[in-house]
Amino acid sequence: MMAWTPNWTRLTSAAELALDRTLTCGQSFTWTRLPSGIWYNTLRLPGHAVPVLLRTHNDEVQFRSFGSPRSQAQFQQPVPKTPLPPTQYLVAPSRDPAAVVAPSHDPVYLLLHDYFQLSYSLPALYLDWSTRDPSHFAHVSPLVPGIRLLRQPPVETLFAFICSANNNIARITGMVQALAMRYGECVYPGGLLDIGGEEQALPPMYVFPSMDRLVQSADEIEGVLRGLGFGYRAKYIAATVKTLGGLGGEAWLVGLRGKGYAEVRDALVQLQGVGRKVADCVALMSLDQPGAIPVDTHVWQIATRDYKFKPSTKSKSLTPTTYDEVVKLFQTLFGPEAGWAHSVRSIACFFIITRCAAFSLTREHRSCSRPTWRATLATRNPNPRLPQLRQDPQPLPISQVNPRLFQNQRPHQRRHQRENARPQQQRRRQFG
Secondary structure, three states: OOEEOOOOEEEEEOOOOOHHHHOOOOOOOOOEEOOOOOEEEEEEEOOEEEEEEEEEEOOEEEEEEEEOHHHHHOOOOOOOOOOOOHHHHOOOOOOOOOOEEOOOOOHHHHHHHHHOOOOOOHHHHHHHHHHHOOOOHHHHHHHOOOOOOOOOOHHHHHHHHHOOOOOOHHHHHHHHHHHHHHHOEEEEOOEEEEEOOEEEEEOOEEEOOOHHHHHHOOOOHHHHHHHOOOOOHHHHHHHHHHHHHHHOOHHHHHHHHHOOHHHHHHHHOOOOOOOHHHHHHHHHHHOOOOOOOOOOHHHHHHHHHHOOOOOOOOOOOOOHHHHHHHHHHHHHHHOOOHHHHHHHHHHHHHHHHHHHHHOOOOHHHHOOOOHHHHHHHOOOOOOOOOOOOOOOOOOOOHHHHOOOOOOOOOHHHHHHHHHHHHHHHHHHHHHO
């Protein structure tokens, strides 16, 4: 029987951290959500891995951890990764009578405080970015509140983003979990657990392998990963493991946290399978470079469409020169935390496109700077699985959802659009 910590413990307010957005936006690939809305993962304390549960309850984010009695006896006060004044660790009183306040020396609380970078005030950051970009960020950020930039373990982040090449979040998650199951340590064997008075099933939980464990398996790792479906990425992972083993392993990666952005980027791109974008992802999400901006064609399109960016070269592809110019554009606009701000901006655009798909809007109306759809998105939500922004008891005419829907089309196209729009209107009335 697993020994639990006594209570759900308050971590922060829900305004400071939106779990469902932060943990599913492509930063981390190790968190899993239970049907009850509880998230679980295995995180490393110094010399020890601990399973952690997170939930949002009574407008606050709470955590619990568990382990065997022997492992809990090993808990010692760790040195925080980012030294902060002691007052920064004090937590406001909880509004949940069943929750307790974490003491300032609680190792799991300190770990999560560092992991979610809770020393930053998120509403203050959103306000600053909205002031800097009133035309775009100020309009889209209310759609995606509570998105925090994670400060993840560098080893886990590096190999996760090597797996991200030409891939999607579901497959990357599967690959990261396969690495953990094959080379990591099992910290919980799985089974039924009493969570909030209700038994819920948890699968076996593995911690991501350490760099030393990967180096020990360097000779076999490529073949094993190819057998697990990693494809050409297995070669990159095997080569990077050998290179890191010669450079000093995890200590070398962690040592990059004290370097400048250019030095961090140049050090990472020497690893096989790490290009400029992957290097910026790793620097942004694990190596204390909040100004790093991973640029792809989608980011380039945002810069061109919404910020009137014009590259100095006439190339139609994303060249290194254009990459640098896009990075400079957003760093100048958003300031020291430009990478964080741009991540929120990109997630908001994805959210808007998803909402637009629910409205059957055309591609023309998916720009993130159109006031015509912005008011529409704030009024109706035909998809009950998406968050409701504002209640509106009156059914919304289709003409208001997309006033240009039937323009510049032939008669048979307009008839087809009208037939497809009727079910949408019925759903809007049903879920309105």
